[in-house]
Amino acid sequence: SQQGEEDPQALSIQEGENATMNCSYKTSINNLQWYRQNSGRGLVHLILIRSNEREKHSGRLRVTLDTSKKSSSLLITASRAADTASYFCATDLSGNTPLVFGKGTRLSVIA
Amino acid sequence: ETGVTQSPTHLIKTRGQQVTLRCSSQSGHNTVSWYQQALGQGPQFIFQYYREEENGRGNFPPRFSGLQFPNYSSELNVNALELDDSALYLCASSFVGLETQYFGPGTRLLVL
Numbered sequence: 655s656q657q658g659e660e661d662p663q664a665l666s667i668q669e670g671e672n673a674t675m676n677c678s679y680k681t682s683i684n685n686l687q688w689y690r691q692n693s694g695r696g697l698v699h700l701i702l703i704r705s706n707e708r709e710k711h712s713g714r715l716r717v718t719l720d721t722s723k724k725s726s727s728l729l730i731t732a733s734r735a736a737d738t739a740s741y742f743c744a745t746d747l748s749g750n751t752p753l754v755f756g757k758g759t760r761l762s763v764i765a
Numbered sequence: 766e767t768g769v770t771q772s773p774t775h776l777i778k779t780r781g782q783q784v785t786l787r788c789s790s791q792s793g794h795n796t797v798s799w800y801q802q803a804l805g806q807g808p809q810f811i812f813q814y815y816r817e818e819e820n821g822r823g824n825f826p827p828r829f830s831g832l833q834f835p836n837y838s839s840e841l842n843v844n845a846l847e848l849d850d851s852a853l854y855l856c857a858s859s860f861v862g863l864e865t866q867y868f869g870p871g872t873r874l875l876v877l
Contacts, residue, residue: 658807685864694853696769696870697808742807746864752798752821753857753866755807 658686658743658756666762673730675759677743678723684746686719687753688728691740700728700741735765768792769858769869777875783844786872788856790837796820796861797839799831802853802871814839815861843874851876 661676677686685704689697703710703719703726710717716729730737740760744753768791778784790797796815800808810823814833828844837858843850853873857866 687865689868694871694873696855697857697868699865699867702864744807752810752813752823753808754810757805757807
């Protein structure tokens with residue numbers, strides 16, 4: 655069963671706009687990670703946020719974590735056509751345990 | 766590029782057959798995990814190997830089995846293939862104590 659649920663399922667924006675994706679999960683976690691997948695290929699790790707962190711930045715990515723609401727958001731600023739992909743959140747329950755993925759958000763960035 | 770490679774990239778089998786998928790871990794990594802990703806879904810954990818021993822298993826039947834070799838390469842074997850086994854199979858390598866997993870490009874299996 656999948657713990658994380660991303661919202662929305664699909665998102666279409668213009669190049670230069672910001673994209674926000676949300677993830678909700680059910681149980682306590684050690685950390686939450688975001689991955690990108692291009693066209694059904696391998697997953698690329700984007701960013702990891704630990705349960706004691708509230709916000710993290712990496713380049714154009716900003717991730718927030720609210721453990722009281724069991725939710726996270728991924729913001730991609732100034733989106734580019736190359737950001738078109740599926741984005742997955744994955745929870746790690748106790749550190750180095752199997753990742754539990756959501757169903758993903760399909761992002762389309764239109765040039 | 767993560768340094769994790771998988772072979773083959775695509776595979777077509779018929780129901781009832783057996784298949785072996787291979788994964789070469791990133792250099793220095795001693796843990797490998799396998800995931801199944803059905804179309805339109807997120808990856809689901811099959812099992813993990815650490816130091817050549819199974820170190821955790823998801824909700825998959827025994828006909829899904831694996832091996833990890835001393836050089837940390839790995840195999841996923843699936844016996845008695847079913848139509849629902851059609852999916853992208855991903856392996857991910859990591860080092861115990863590190864939280865990030867590095868995924869290979871996957872093997873797409875089609876069962877007819």
